[in-house]
Amino acid sequence: MKLLVFGKTGQVARELARRCPPGMQAIFLGREQADLSVPERCAAAIRSSDVDVVINAAAWTAVDHAEDDETLATLVNGAAPGAMAQACAERGIPLLHLSTDYVFDGSGTRPFEPADAPAPLNAYGRSKLAGEAAIRASGARHLVLRTSWVVSAHGTNFVRTMLRLGRERDVVRVVSDQIGGPTPAGAIAEALLSAARDMAAGAAGGTHHFAGAPDTSWAEFARAIMTEAGLSCAVEDIPSAAYPTRARRPLNSRLDCTGFERAFGIARPDWREGLAEIVAEIGGAG
Numbered sequence: 001m002k003l004l005v006f007g008k009t010g011q012v013a014r015e016l017a018r019r020c021p022p023g024m025q026a027i028f029l030g031r032e033q034a035d036l037s038v039p040e041r042c043a044a045a046i047r048s049s050d051v052d053v054v055i056n057a058a059a060w061t062a063v064d065h066a067e068d069d070e071t072l073a074t075l076v077n078g079a080a081p082g083a084m085a086q087a088c089a090e091r092g093i094p095l096l097h098l099s100t101d102y103v104f105d106g107s108g109t110r111p112f113e114p115a116d117a118p119a120p121l122n123a124y125g126r127s128k129l130a131g132e133a134a135i136r137a138s139g140a141r142h143l144v145l146r147t148s149w150v151v152s153a154h155g156t157n158f159v160r161t162m163l164r165l166g167r168e169r170d171v172v173r174v175v176s177d178q179i180g181g182p183t184p185a186g187a188i189a190e191a192l193l194s195a196a197r198d199m200a201a202g203a204a205g206g207t208h209h210f211a212g213a214p215d216t217s218w219a220e221f222a223r224a225i226m227t228e229a230g231l232s233c234a235v236e237d238i239p240s241a242a243y244p245t246r247a248r249r250p251l252n253s254r255l256d257c258t259g260f261e262r263a264f265g266i267a268r269p270d271w272r273e274g275l276a277e278i279v280a281e282i283g284g285a286g
Contacts, residue, residue, distance in 0.1 A: 001200050003027065004051040006034055006042065006084065007058035011152040012098060015189035016057060024193065027051065029058075036060075036076040039083035046087035053196045054088055056081055056097045063102070063124040064246035070123035077127035082134025089140035094199040096192055101148040101180060101211070103129045106250020109179075111215075113256045114146070114207045122247035132207070143195055143205035145188075145260070148253045149212070149221075151274070152185035153281035158218070162225045163282060166233035176219035176237035180253025181211030184274030191266050198264060208260035212271030215254050224272065228279045 001024050007013030008030035020026045027049070034045045036058055046054055059077050060066060066073040081097055088095040102125035103118040120126045135142050151159040165172045191210055199205055216224075222235045240249065257268050 001025070001053065001197065002051045003196060004046060004049050004054045005029065006036070006054070006056045010057055010061070011150055011155045011157065011185035012188050012192070013057040014154055015152060015185045016055065016192065019186065019189050019193060021193065024197075036080035037072065039075070039080040042080050043083040043087040046084060046091065052093060052200045054084060054093060054095045055192055055196060056084055056095065057192075059098065060124070060127065063122065066123040066127060067246045070127065073123055073127040074130050077124075078130030078134055081131035082138060085135040085138035085140040085142060088142075089138045094141040094143065094205060095135065096143045096145065096196055096199065096205075097131065097135055098188070099132055099144050099146040100125065100128050101146060101253040101255055102250065103132065103146065104250060106252040108252055109254070111254035111256040112209070112252075114209055114259055121250060124247060141199065141205055143199060144207040145192070145195075146207070146209050146255060147183050147188055147211055148180045148255060149182040150185050150188065151182055151278060153278045158182070158221065159225055159275065159278055160282065162222050163229055163231070163279070166226050166229065166231035169233055171234045171236055172222065173236045173238045173243070174219040174222045175240045175243050176217045177239050178249055178251050178253065179215055179217050181213055181215050181255060181268070182221050182271040182275070183210070183212040184269060184271060184278065186277070187212065187269035187274055191264070194266060195264050204263070206263070208263065209255035209257045210260050210266070211255045211257060211268060212274065213268040224275060225279070228275055
């Protein structure tokens, strides 16, 4: 089976490259081969390929910067996936696409189900929602997989930031009223590779959720990082109001992932196990 993956240096794309199993060939396209700000180039790459499945692991992920250029963010996160999906529909091959918990407003305390009405709070969430809508409208067989709080040993993410601050400071202040599921990029990659095999064999897709368990706060996650790395830095709980950002963040990022487990047999990953692997790879407190 042959995959075409949009993305090369991002967290999930890098894990896809590391975890691609024998018998599965993956072609990775970086910005130089397929710039998502030029959607037609993405579609052309699919039309000229002989792949069986397309995975879109590329996106505009700078949440706060999206507030300053929502038009470009929507081109990258909305129009480009739509163009990919249209090309996949023409070729009769499935598209697997990563989306986000940020399509929801974060109200309440129960986990959001895939069928719940989206209501994004920020430009990034709106741009990702536009991508979802364009994919569904294309007629392509697809999997839209919403995830949250992605972390790994590479790139810019919360684990790497906390390890850096934990080595530099005695105390860090972290918001404690945002709740969600940290999700190791490696677990996302494995889920996508498994789902790609199933969809190549004819499995139905749809919109599903996939996030790490158990749900926790950023502050509790930070404490777990410090403990795992053997750092003595203390974590002080603060409300979101004490840490203003350009883009509003949802307070409730809990995702109901039971549908994905039923459809593809993939349970929520334990982020604590993933965290141990990430910290070990980075080097812990060393």
